[in-house]
Amino acid sequence: MTEKKFMAGNEAIAEAAVQAGCRCYFGYPITPQNEIGEYMSWRLPQVGGCYLQAESEVASIYMVFGAAGAGTRVMTSSSSPGISLMQEGISYIAAAELPCVIVNMMRAGPGLGGIQPSQSDYFQATKGGGHGDYHMLVLAPHTAQEAVNLTMLAFDLADKYRNPVMILGDGNIGQMMEPVEFKSPEKPFVARKEWIVTGAKNRPRNIIKTLFLDPVILEKRNLAMGAKLREAVKNEVRFEPYMIEDADIVIAAYGTVARIAKTAIKILREKGLKVGLLRPISLYPFPYQAFAQTAERVKSILVVEMSLGQMVEDVKLAVCGKSRVHFYCRVGGMVPSYDEIVAEVEKIAKEVK
Amino acid sequence: MEMEMVSGRPKTLLPVPTHYCPGCGHGVIHRLVAEVIDGLGIREKTVVVAPVGCAVLLYNYFDVDAYEAAHGRAPAIATGCKRVNPELVVFTYQGDGDFAAIGTAEAVHVAARGEKITTIFVNNAVYGMTGGQMAPTTLLGQKTTTTTSGRASETAGFPIRMSEMIATLPGAAYVARVSVSSPKNVAQAKMAVRKAFETQIKGLGYSLVEFLSQCPTNWHMTPVESVRWVEEQMVPYYPLGELKVPKEEY
Numbered sequence: 001m002t003e004k005k006f007m008a009g010n011e012a013i014a015e016a017a018v019q020a021g022c023r024c025y026f027g028y029p030i031t032p033q034n035e036i037g038e039y040m041s042w043r044l045p046q047v048g049g050c051y052l053q054a055e056s057e058v059a060s061i062y063m064v065f066g067a068a069g070a071g072t073r074v075m076t077s078s079s080s081p082g083i084s085l086m087q088e089g090i091s092y093i094a095a096a097e098l099p100c101v102i103v104n105m106m107r108a109g110p111g112l113g114g115i116q117p118s119q120s121d122y123f124q125a126t127k128g129g130g131h132g133d134y135h136m137l138v139l140a141p142h143t144a145q146e147a148v149n150l151t152m153l154a155f156d157l158a159d160k161y162r163n164p165v166m167i168l169g170d171g172n173i174g175q176m177m178e179p180v181e182f183k184s185p186e187k188p189f190v191a192r193k194e195w196i197v198t199g200a201k202n203r204p205r206n207i208i209k210t211l212f213l214d215p216v217i218l219e220k221r222n223l224a225m226g227a228k229l230r231e232a233v234k235n236e237v238r239f240e241p242y243m244i245e246d247a248d249i250v251i252a253a254y255g256t257v258a259r260i261a262k263t264a265i266k267i268l269r270e271k272g273l274k275v276g277l278l279r280p281i282s283l284y285p286f287p288y289q290a291f292a293q294t295a296e297r298v299k300s301i302l303v304v305e306m307s308l309g310q311m312v313e314d315v316k317l318a319v320c321g322k323s324r325v326h327f328y329c330r331v332g333g334m335v336p337s338y339d340e341i342v343a344e345v346e347k348i349a350k351e352v353k
Numbered sequence: 354m355e356m357e358m359v360s361g362r363p364k365t366l367l368p369v370p371t372h373y374c375p376g377c378g379h380g381v382i383h384r385l386v387a388e389v390i391d392g393l394g395i396r397e398k399t400v401v402v403a404p405v406g407c408a409v410l411l412y413n414y415f416d417v418d419a420y421e422a423a424h425g426r427a428p429a430i431a432t433g434c435k436r437v438n439p440e441l442v443v444f445t446y447q448g449d450g451d452f453a454a455i456g457t458a459e460a461v462h463v464a465a466r467g468e469k470i471t472t473i474f475v476n477n478a479v480y481g482m483t484g485g486q487m488a489p490t491t492l493l494g495q496k497t498t499t500t501t502s503g504r505a506s507e508t509a510g511f512p513i514r515m516s517e518m519i520a521t522l523p524g525a526a527y528v529a530r531v532s533v534s535s536p537k538n539v540a541q542a543k544m545a546v547r548k549a550f551e552t553q554i555k556g557l558g559y560s561l562v563e564f565l566s567q568c569p570t571n572w573h574m575t576p577v578e579s580v581r582w583v584e585e586q587m588v589p590y591y592p593l594g595e596l597k598v599p600k601e602e603y
Contacts, residue, residue: 024437050436054429055462062426062459066402066433069420074433092423197418197434199441201397207412209403209421 002181009144010035010077010174013103013167014043016151017075019182022101023049024074026063028056028082031115032171033105036077057082061089061102068098069208071196073155077103079171080121081112083129090164091130095210097225099158099191101151102136103167105174108306108333116333117171117256122310125168126284133222135229137165137236138283140254144178150281152185159191161232168283170306172256172335238281239290243269247276248352249345250294252303252315254280257336261304264341275345283311291318300348302326304341306334363387365396367416376576378477378566379407381533383414385543386446386473389550390417399442400434402427406448407481425456428463431470442553444471450480453489453515460515467524467558471549474515474561477568478587485571489513492590497571512590516563520596526558528597532565532588534580545595557599565591 007015014036017025025040037053044051050067054060060076067074078086083104093100104125108118125138137157141147147169154165197206212218240258243265244250253261258279268275278294278301280287295301301323303312312327319325328344330336362368365387373379390396399417403409405424412419422430427445435443452460452474463470479497480486487497487504490512494503504512520528527549531542542564549560565587567579574582 024433026433052432052436055458058426059429059432059459059462062423062429063433063436065422065426066420066430066435067437068433069430070434070437072437088423089426197400197420198438199398199400200416200418205412205416205418207419207421209412209419211409211421 002183004179004181006177007144007180008035008175008177009147009169010105011039012144012148012180013151014039016148016182017101017155018043018047018049019184020073020152020155022073022075022155023047024067024072025049025051025076026054026060026067026074027076027078028054028060030079030082032107033077033079033103033174035174036103057085058089061086061093064100065089065093065096065098068093068100069096069197071193071198075101075103077105079105079107080109080118083121083124087124087130090136091132091134092210093164094134094136095132096208097162098164098208099162100164101154101158101167102164103169106168106170108331114333115171117306117335118331118333119170119255119257119306120308120310120331121168122283122305122307125166126286134225135284137161137163137232137285138168139165139238140168140281140283141173142255142258142279144176145180147173148180148182156189157236159189161228163228163232168255170256233285236282237285237287237289239287240279240281241290242277242279244276244278244294246274247298248274249300249302249348250298251275251277251341251345252280252291252301252311253277253305254283254311257304257306260336260338261341264338264345267338267342268345273345273349280311286314286318288314288318291315292320295319295322298323299352300324300326302328302344302348304328304336304344306330306336363391365390365416367414369414371414372410373407374570376567376569376579378533378564379475381539382473382475382564382566383411385539385546387415388543389546392547393550393554395442395550395554398440399444402431402443402445404445404447404451406451408446408448408475409482411446425451425454426459427451428456428459428468428470428472432463432466432468435468435470439469442550444473444550446473447475448481449476449478449488449490453513461519461522464519464522464525464559464561467526469553469556469558471553471560472562473546474563475566476563476591477566478512479568479571481568481571492586514591516561516596519561524559525561525597526599527552527560529595530563530565530591530593532583532593534565534567534583538593548598552599565593
């Protein structure tokens with residue numbers, strides 16, 4: 001039996017993590033995601049877990065490194081400037097193949113920027129961020145319920161691929177209150193972790209490390225990581241097609257912007273325009289194929305982002321010139337309204353005619 | 354009665370040659386730590402966090418579970434590990450660049466939290482692995498590849514006394530500074546390491562043992578000259594002894 005609870009996205013993510021078996025949280029306060037740490041500070045002790053407020057995001061991510069290496073499900077959360085500080089540690093975590101979940105409730109940058117919602121960390125999240133060849137798996141919820149589901153999934157994916165997984169939201173997703181329910185997975189994923197650091201009792205010692213001075217060995221490890229990520233690319237692409245079957249124009253948007261696009265689409269359809277939405281849920285791996293197929297029959301794709309144009313590059317890569325890719329953005333913490341999106345689509349519709 | 358090994362290679366130290374230079378202090382310090390681990394019978398529940406620096410490969414020598422940290426982050430990794438498994442004995446092994454420069458925030462806060470881990474801090478007043486640059490603990494007037502006329506306080510500031518600083522924190526339960534410059538000092542150093550580990554095992558708080566160690570290669574000295582330099586130059590600025598002991602225990 002599950003019941004619906006009215007919760008803000010940040011708290012919903014924290015509760016989902018606990019229900020997914022997360023028993024350690026390390027973090028440093030930063031707006032607009034403080035509710036995650038605050039929730040964990042009283043919730044984790046209830047289940048015998050550990051909440052620790054670190055001295056910095058740098059320390060947080062290495063505490064995550066230590067706890068993941070000790071075999072527990074562990075997470076941290078932050079917002080853009082704090083996530084930048086974690087990039088070194090994320091690179092080390094990826095290199096050491098440690099499973100963990102990192103939540104980024106994006107705020108506007110660069111620099112201190114502002115505390116209003118933004119999507120300007122797309123490149124950082126999906127293309128690396130830290131040094132070296134690696135990728136996080138990146139999931140972008142557009143409702144509180146989806147944030148719950150994806151958070152639970154994130155812990156499974158982290159264990160399955162021994163890789164950091166990021167939940168990429170923004171201030172809206174974190175602060176907005178919506179009814180959510182928590183459904184425990186039918187078959188909880190239990191990873192075998194014979195590589196963890198628990199004391200070398202009745203077995204050879206385990207070493208969690210990222211230094212491989214012999215390039216022959218390091219190349220082998222890097223290639224293995226590449227193969228692992230290709231496997232994730234094959235299995236873990238997620239997206240939502242919304243009213244695209246008969247659409248002449250398709251909007252591409254994720255997270256908060258995708259919600260607004262859905263409202264715009266309703267208005268546009270009432271006006272007689274056939275408009276749909278292709279919403280990436282996994283930003284890495286990106287749904288290239290879904291966009292390629294859409295481009296086969298749709299003349300115009302409108303990418304709407306709260307960034308100067310980041311995801312649009314992946315859409316262009318997928319579309320490969322087969323349809324026109326338009327772009328509309330609001331930045332600096334400004335959120336596009338559905339009116340703006342309606343106007344943009346109408347402009348494109350006129351051009352097409 | 355507990356039997357303590359008086360000769361022979363400690364079980365915790367693997368029978369392999371190390372990469373350390375002749376006359377370097379790391380070999381002796383490794384051995385002391387390994388002897389204490391053997392003596393306390395804790396090898397199977399001990400975890401070491403290796404630093405970035407000359408000791409980065411120490412997991413090749415210690416037969417215990419290990420992490421290799423990013424530069425300066427060993428205390429944070431040790432914290433994550435210890436919070437998951439409080440029954441483990443977790444120690445970081447860090448040089449002066451790691452502990453007193455790039456990792457100062459982690460070093461201070463692991464002590465401030467009273468984290469039940471131990472740090473073996475090896476201070477040789479120079480960056481060894483990268484070829485002899487100035488360290489935060491380089492003495493005034495000391496020549497390094499980045500202070501070729503000797504460290505001047507006007508431009509390069511003053512050497513940092515980590516143990517004194519850490520000892521002011523209530524979370525730090527045991528703090529000692531030792532050296533491996535003579536048989537007597539080696540014996541005292543081993544006692545300090547043992548007390549530090551016992552402090553952790555008893556759950557009394559954070560424990561730190563700072564080793565003054567010699568780096569003949571980057572000091573451009575013979576091993577004999579370098580141990581003399583520890584005693585004549587380093588000890589006056591970094592006095593040896595216990596700075597803090599748990600009240601109820603010793």
